[in-house]
Amino acid sequence: MSTPVRLVLIAAVLSAPWLITALGWRPSYLLQIATLLPIMMIASLSETVIAGFGGQISVGQAGFMAVGAYATALLVGSAGWPWLPSILGGVVATVIVAGAVGVPALRLRGPYFVMATLAFGGIAYTVATNWIDVTGGPSGLRNLEPPDFESLGIHPDHGTFYIVWLVCFAAIALVAWFRETLLGRSLLAVREDELAAAAVGIHVALVKSLSFMFSGGLAGLSGALLPLFVGIVTPDTFGTNQSLQILAQVLIGGMELISGAIVGTVLLLVVNELLRDFAEYQLLAFGLIMLGVILFFPRGVVGELRARRAASGKRRP
């Protein structure tokens, strides 16, 4: 992404609360969507790391979001911690859980790894629903006190908006950095040729496990921001549908690219909202979009555009 594009995007985010107010069309709804967007982007980035860079598709990312969300909500609600350390605590808890899940699961490959992540997502959902003493069961954890933005003279909704976007930008920078580390490069090498990677001395199991924990931590961060945004945590947010939605977001945008995760999240969120009034057709539209992407943009929207631009650039040097 070029610097001017980045600056325009940052300016758009900074001015969005005012623009939405000035627009005057359902401002609180629009602001909600604009706050949910960066949270889902972080979730998509977690899939980009493990599926895009690592070549191991996970359909359990919502499970990690749940761990992050519940840990954060418990720290805020029961332990009475402030939000910032609670969110960090949520991320740390998710990294630990991702390590415990990843070390055995990453011995599996391809469809078997997918099944393992699916199982983890299902277990997380079931625990959240049934461990009533801790998670509050189906009604979840409620009445989380939001941070005190008003004493700073900021509207609480705007305060949350800016915080989640700030965290989102940090997450984007973190994933871009990860890709350039030795770990990120080694992960790309493992994805391409595991046997050759091991033959040149790459500790394949360690590279996969650390990357999975990094990916899990990102999903946990995304989940940890949810209670800050909505004030409650309920299990139905973290079903398998959510995991599939995250996977769809990166598939649509382009699995191997950070910009793919960003664009895919925006596209799918917009589609979801446009179809909200036609709930019974939502899945149909969803299916058609996926089919269209697989047929016409097999590398994702951003991936395909890039490849086409590179090809035309070669023809006209």
Place this chain on the structure above:
Amino acid sequence: MSAVFEVRGLVKRFEGLRAVNALDLDIPSGQITSLIGPNGAGKTTVFNMLSGITRPDAGRISLAGQDVTGLASWQMARAGVCRTFQNPRLFWNLTVRENVAIAIQQERSLLREMYALFFAGRRYVEEAGALLALVGLEDCADWPASRLSYGHMRRLEIARALAGSAKIIMVDEPVAGMNPSEVDELMRLLDTVRQRGLAVLLIEHNMRLVLNISDRVIVLSSGTKIAEGTPAEIRVDPLVIEAYLAS
């Protein structure tokens, strides 16, 4: 002449067939040892066992006096046993420099390794530059590996194998599919590696290359060593001639 790499009684069976049968090898540093033999003689199976890709059924492998039998592939590479493949297996989407940089990883403790994975990339990238200069690829360091010519892919594979602390480099048919000038360049490169004091173990069908460059030649037939000696001795060995004529 002391052997840096000693193999004793190496055995591999595949469904009752003895692919490699009680093989002894002594590979000295600073020399090129070639492993030749008709197709199916077990050469690649030997390579796969020595590089930890397949486990031997019996036998002992020791490197510089240390027992390395049964180590996993990545541990073998870190101990100093490095290899190339019959068909180049590079990381095609990474740059030439990155291909080498990720192969330099050598940390011994888990914590140091985790630190290096996250924070030491730059150091490795700099070290990679020196290896690329050695094999003459410094000008295409930032190309994706997939853009290299076939001969250069071979060189990159050798640079990657030399990364880290290689003591022995095993090269599997490096000149297959190369034109004569590429063969000459590769021979010079192998000679450079030898002069740096590494042990080189070469599998090759190109007899001109083998007889020209090798210090010693080991001949394998049906998984058994049938001859060993200097190129001049091997050229006239009746058992060798018979094995090649028979196949």
